[in-house]
Amino acid sequence: MLDQFDRSLLRLLQENADLTSEQLTEWLPLSQSAIQRRLKRLRDAGVIERTIAVIAPGKVGRPNTFVVSIQVERETPDRQRAFRAWLVAQDCIQQVFYVTGDTDYILIVNALDTETYDQFMSELVGKNPNVKRFTTHVALAIIKRGLSLALPEGEPVEADRIPSN
Numbered sequence: 001m002l003d004q005f006d007r008s009l010l011r012l013l014q015e016n017a018d019l020t021s022e023q024l025t026e027w028l029p030l031s032q033s034a035i036q037r038r039l040k041r042l043r044d045a046g047v048i049e050r051t052i053a054v055i056a057p058g059k060v061g062r063p064n065t066f067v068v069s070i071q072v073e074r075e076t077p078d079r080q081r082a083f084r085a086w087l088v089a090q091d092c093i094q095q096v097f098y099v100t101g102d103t104d105y106i107l108i109v110n111a112l113d114t115e116t117y118d119q120f121m122s123e124l125v126g127k128n129p130n131v132k133r134f135t136t137h138v139a140l141a142i143i144k145r146g147l148s149l150a151l152p153e154g155e156p157v158e159a160d161r162i163p164s165n
Contacts, residue, residue: 002047005030007151009038010047014148017051054146062110065139066117069103071132079130086128092120103135114138 008028012019021032028035042048057063072083087096095108111117125131
């Protein structure tokens with residue numbers, strides 16, 4: 001069961017996943033071994049999917065972010081599967097959302113410049129004939145970027161059902 005300590009631990013790790021169990025004891029009234037057991041349980045249950053480093057795009061030569069909406073011609077299972085597999089394989093795509101409304105997919109694409117982005121989109125359309133149209137929005141500034149989830153105190157969530165070891 002996810003308790004207040006699990007939630008606090010998850011909040012801290014979302015802010016800084018480099019914190020050691022020793023450092024986490026400064027914020028949580030738990031021993032290092034208790035924190036390590038909780039982390040293992042949360043990973044094993046899939047609550048913590050993975051630990052990543054957030055990289056500043058401009059510092060590594062990828063300063064441009066594009067938000068792309070894509071409309072497909074037909075949403076058959078085979079075409080969807082093939083298109084999704086192609087999208088997942090593209091390194092310049094940071095996120096893909098399958099959405100409702102006039103648009104079928106929203107992509108977050110990162111590229112060196114507009115020329116590189118244009119080449120990528122030509123390849124996307126050329127290799128995926130099911131793409132009906134796309135619209136690009138160029139991010140002028142990134143105001144907030146992250147994947148942190150708000151974890152309200154005490155509200156039941158799916159992870160409350162994870163077995164304790």
